[in-house]
Amino acid sequence: MNTDILELVKAKQEQLVNCRRDLHKHAETAWTEFRTASIVAETLTRLGYQVAVGEEVIDAEVMMGVPSPQELINQQERAIAQGADPNWVGRMQGGKTGVMGVLHFVQPGPVVAFRFDMDANEVVEATLAEHRPWRDGFASVNAGAMHACGHDGHTAIGLTLAEILAEVKNELAGTVKLIFQPAEEGVRGAKAMVARGIVDDVDFFVGLHLGIGLQQKGTMTCNTVGFLATTKLDAVYTGVPAHAGAAPETGHNALLAAATAALNLHAISRHSQGASRINVGVLQAGTGRNVIPDKAVLKLETRGTTSEINDYMYQRALRILAAAAAMYEVKLDLSPMGGAANCDNNPILVRRLRQVAEKSNLFASILPAGNIGGSEDCTYFMERVQQQGGQAAYLMIGTELAAGHHDSRFDFDEESLVSATALLGQAAVELLRKQ
Numbered sequence: 001m002n003t004d005i006l007e008l009v010k011a012k013q014e015q016l017v018n019c020r021r022d023l024h025k026h027a028e029t030a031w032t033e034f035r036t037a038s039i040v041a042e043t044l045t046r047l048g049y050q051v052a053v054g055e056e057v058i059d060a061e062v063m064m065g066v067p068s069p070q071e072l073i074n075q076q077e078r079a080i081a082q083g084a085d086p087n088w089v090g091r092m093q094g095g096k097t098g099v100m101g102v103l104h105f106v107q108p109g110p111v112v113a114f115r116f117d118m119d120a121n122e123v124v125e126a127t128l129a130e131h132r133p134w135r136d137g138f139a140s141v142n143a144g145a146m147h148a149c150g151h152d153g154h155t156a157i158g159l160t161l162a163e164i165l166a167e168v169k170n171e172l173a174g175t176v177k178l179i180f181q182p183a184e185e186g187v188r189g190a191k192a193m194v195a196r197g198i199v200d201d202v203d204f205f206v207g208l209h210l211g212i213g214l215q216q217k218g219t220m221t222c223n224t225v226g227f228l229a230t231t232k233l234d235a236v237y238t239g240v241p242a243h244a245g246a247a248p249e250t251g252h253n254a255l256l257a258a259a260t261a262a263l264n265l266h267a268i269s270r271h272s273q274g275a276s277r278i279n280v281g282v283l284q285a286g287t288g289r290n291v292i293p294d295k296a297v298l299k300l301e302t303r304g305t306t307s308e309i310n311d312y313m314y315q316r317a318l319r320i321l322a323a324a325a326a327m328y329e330v331k332l333d334l335s336p337m338g339g340a341a342n343c344d345n346n347p348i349l350v351r352r353l354r355q356v357a358e359k360s361n362l363f364a365s366i367l368p369a370g371n372i373g374g375s376e377d378c379t380y381f382m383e384r385v386q387q388q389g390g391q392a393a394y395l396m397i398g399t400e401l402a403a404g405h406h407d408s409r410f411d412f413d414e415e416s417l418v419s420a421t422a423l424l425g426q427a428a429v430e431l432l433r434k435q
Contacts, residue, residue, distance in 0.1 A: 019156040057198055302317055
């Protein structure tokens with residue numbers, strides 16, 4: 001290939017940074033990314049991609065942790081007031097804010113997919129002079145929403161990659177799919193996109209994250225490990241209220257059911273074949289000291305180094321939750337709020353991508369592996385691609401951070417945007433090259 005991908009990216013560096021900062025300023029949390037998704041859809045359309053949004057890429061039956069209908073309406077109105085195209089927003093009703101751009105090249109070849117997450121965290125951004133987004137005027141203007149994990153950078157990388165690939169399309173073969181996912185935070189969004197079948201024909205799949213386990217500029221890995229399978233769950237107990245002094249025997253105590261469940265959930269035996277986790281992070285109950293509580297809410301999660309170990313924890317958690325309800329004769333309602341699978345990278349694809357990274361001269365250190373040490377629902381995409389016979393890999397790009405991920409002072413070195421975009425562009429050229 002004659003085109004120098006790095007030079008194309010460098011020519012767009014200012015545009016790349018400005019895009020990241022605009023998205024940072026207008027941070028949007030899970031399932032409310034109406035403005036971000038509208039910008040993505042409009043950009044991809046302008047570049048000549050076939051664009052699918054809303055129900056075309058999101059299965060409503062599989063969406064988890066969706067805000068209330070009124071909150072979604074409020075967020076749509078907010079997004080339009082901040083410049084979102086009403087036509088695109090109208091196609092994303094119900095929080096279906098996923099977007100996919102597809103570009104077919106003239107010659108036949110493989111289907112290659114890249115995934116970028118778009119959502120922000122439910123974090124109040126720092127208002128400190130040393131916090132660059134605040135100091136330089138691009139801190140979030142949306143209350144309680146902040147890009148504290150780098151997804152603004154991921155989306156900017158994806159849009160710049162889209163532009164690069166459109167410019168060199170005559171030198172490529174096959175098909176590229178650029179997937180822009182909502183609701184990664186809380187691991188809520190990928191499963192609903194996977195359920196639509198959008199990666200069932202993918203031969204090579206690549207995911208990416210800035211920072212996480214690599215917080216040194218000039219480092220990267222093509223082999224991210226340590227993905228923990230997880231399940232997020234809300235449990236609501238509903239009992240019968242009663243006067244605690246006059247008629248306690250007529251009440252059914254939801255608080256005690258929840259407390260019993262919480263204690264016994266943490267007593268589940270750990271698994272011998274790998275790390276297993278459970279945590280009750282929230283317990284809310286009661287209305288007054290002299291009232292038998294008729295309502296209690298538990299918010300919990302399970303994790304495991306494999307999907308099997310996570311399922312072991314989850315199934316035992318379900319049994320305990322139900323048993324606690326039976327003990328106190330209260331009703332139990334369960335709502336899945338998120339989930340992710342465990343997944344390994346395909347060694348053959350990792351080797352190909354590592355060769356691309358080595359030839360790029362973009363990185364001082366290419367690590368054989370990097371541990372993400374948590375859960376990421378990109379694994380649902382990876383798992384489905386592998387089940388269908390394709391290959392998948394997840395990259396981490398090192399960058400210096402002002403503070404840790406999900407911290408109100410989070411910020412990253414924007415030079416990493418250039419190296420990450422150039423690497424993905426060169427990887428696309430390798431995977432989509434003419435035979």
